[in-house]
Amino acid sequence: MKTVAVAISGFGNVGRQIARMLLARRSRYRNLYGVDVRLVAVCNSRAGLRKGAGIEEVDFASLVPGSTGPAFLVEAKPDVLIEAGPSDFETGSPGLAYLRTLLAMGCDGVVVSKGALVHSGPPLRRLAAATGARLRISGATAAALPTIDVLETGLLGCRVLGLEGVLNATTNYLLNAMMERGIGFPEALREAQAGGFAESEPSRDIEGWDTACKLLILANFGLDLDLGMKDVSVSGIGGVTLDDIGRWREEGTVPRLVGRIEFREDGPKAEVALRTYPLDDPFAHIAGKAKALRIHTDCMGEILTMGGGPEPTATASAALKDFELLLATPR
Ligand SMILES: NC(=O)c1ccc[n+]([C@@H]2O[C@H](COP(=O)([O-])OP(=O)(O)OC[C@H]3O[C@@H](n4cnc5c(N)ncnc54)[C@H](OP(=O)(O)O)[C@@H]3O)[C@@H](O)[C@H]2O)c1
Structure with a gap:
């Protein structure tokens, strides 16, 4: 069975909820799309975790200090990056660095934070088009509301x-x-x-x-x-x-x-x-x-x-809708 490796940058309210729901839906992904979804890396601003065999919920409490940043996630070779860090539209940071690095590798992006999309939306679209990466952004555009x-x-x-x-x-x-x-x-x-x-x-x-x-x-x-x-x-x-x-x-x-x-x-x-x-x-x-x-x-x-629905579940669901749309239309 094909494996789909997922990394999450930004492991706060929304990032953790996405991770929990993603893990809980693995049998759905197997049954509907014939893929084995693995959460291979997560990070917040100061710590993170990488595990090729797949991170489980019990591991969420064991993030390793200093394990963070785009290069840390690249090492996990994800197929999909879910970006759920803070939204700073004046600098695009920190999501912009994650998206630039991972989209450049051809990794698909599911974006929840608005900062990078506001700061550099059109260049990110062009970067994704150039590498064949797909960029989905429901979580950043009113989340649960279909927009x-x-x-x-x-x-x-x-x-x-x-x-x-x-x-x-x-x-x-x-x-x-x-x-x-x-x-x-x-x-x-x-x-x-x-x-x-x-x-x-x-x-x-x-x-x-x-x-x-x-x-x-x-x-x-x-x-x-x-x-x-x-x-x-x-x-x-x-x-x-x-x-x-x-x-x-x-x-x-x-x-x-x-x-x-x-x-x-x-x-x-x-x-x-x-x-x-x-x-x-x-x-x-x-x-x-x-x-x-x-x-x-x-x-x-x-x-x-x-x-609209209760947060952070509604936003996490919107991100996982995007993720599932990627699974439904493999490259
Ligand atoms: N909460 C909602 O209901 C909601 C709804 C729609 C959209 N959003 C958007 O979703 C995003 C996340 O919201 P949230 O409520 O989950 O915020 P949050 O709880 O503050 O989580 C933000 C996460 O990003 C991490 N982070 C900060 N700098 C980072 C860096 N350089 N590299 C990696 N991770 C970094 C933080 O790490 P530390 O903990 O170490 O600082 C934290 O884990 C925001 O952009 C927000 O606008 C949220």
């Missing part, structure tokens, strides 16, 4: 005229809390942080940067554009006041932090901004930490996906 798959395959045969998405769960949760209970932004944020629904350092979410990252990745990977962060106009929800909340409640509208791409005569326009929706619009009904994407097309009308 990139819909653009890549579901809408083949039509032209995308534009899209808009509620792509950040934290801001959706905060706006819902403010609207449902008539509380102001600082109070909603304090509550969300106390309940673990918002990061202790939430600026990337509330200032719109996380949404902008996902929008850019969708633009460059799903719509074949070549945009950088400088091409996206970004604003967030930190300035929402109690007066705004009162006015929207009175008007019967609902605010959302939305990433949009429109194709205009002078080229594509990408924007992240707060927009309001009337109650008869599905975007007014995106519950809790769910997300949504609406795509406008020339021949297939308006397509909407909406939903």
Whole structure:
């Protein structure tokens, strides 16, 4: 039976969950695709483990200090790299070094972290194309919500005229809390942080940067554009006041932090901004930490996906969907 060797860079919440679920699904991979999947290497920022015969869950507690970095993973000769490190879109680090090194060897990439894709998405696509490596990125584009798959395959045969998405769960949760209970932004944020629904350092979410990252990745990977962060106009929800909340409640509208791409005569326009929706619009009904994407097309009308699941399982599942798509279409 053919062996498929997997390495994971970034062994935190998501990386470990991916590893657990990958190991638990080995019999599925054997039965459906006729392959023996082995987790041959994992690493975090300071330690890692390599085992040609396959890492088991019991080994997760035995990472070896100093065993990390792209060269460490290369030695494991993986067929697939799953990149689940931190997301730093200003430098692309640390994922960029892992992806550049492993894609250059022809290793397929399943990417969960956004940093490298935002920083160097188009060059990474070109690198993968040059070496025959496949690059799948569901985990980095709103994860459990089908976004990139819909653009890549579901809408083949039509032209995308534009899209808009509620792509950040934290801001959706905060706006819902403010609207449902008539509380102001600082109070909603304090509550969300106390309940673990918002990061202790939430600026990337509330200032719109996380949404902008996902929008850019969708633009460059799903719509074949070549945009950088400088091409996206970004604003967030930190300035929402109690007066705004009162006015929207009175008007019967609902605010959302939305990433949009429109194709205009002078080229594509990408924007992240707060927009309001009337109650008869599905975007007014995106519950809790769910997300949504609406795509406008020339021949297939308006397509909407909406939903979300508990983290980190939802993101791990999205990464393993990508992994399984690689198994389903062997090179
Ligand atoms: N958590 C979610 O629900 C979620 C949802 C969607 C997407 N994501 C994305 O998934 C990624 C991982 O999120 P997470 O929640 O798992 O974060 P996390 O728990 O902080 O894990 C990040 C991991 O990356 C490791 N790392 C840092 N620098 C590294 C390096 N140079 N080489 C190898 N590993 C390195 C960290 O190691 P140390 O522990 O040694 O620092 C840690 O193991 C992020 O990019 C995030 O944006 C997360």
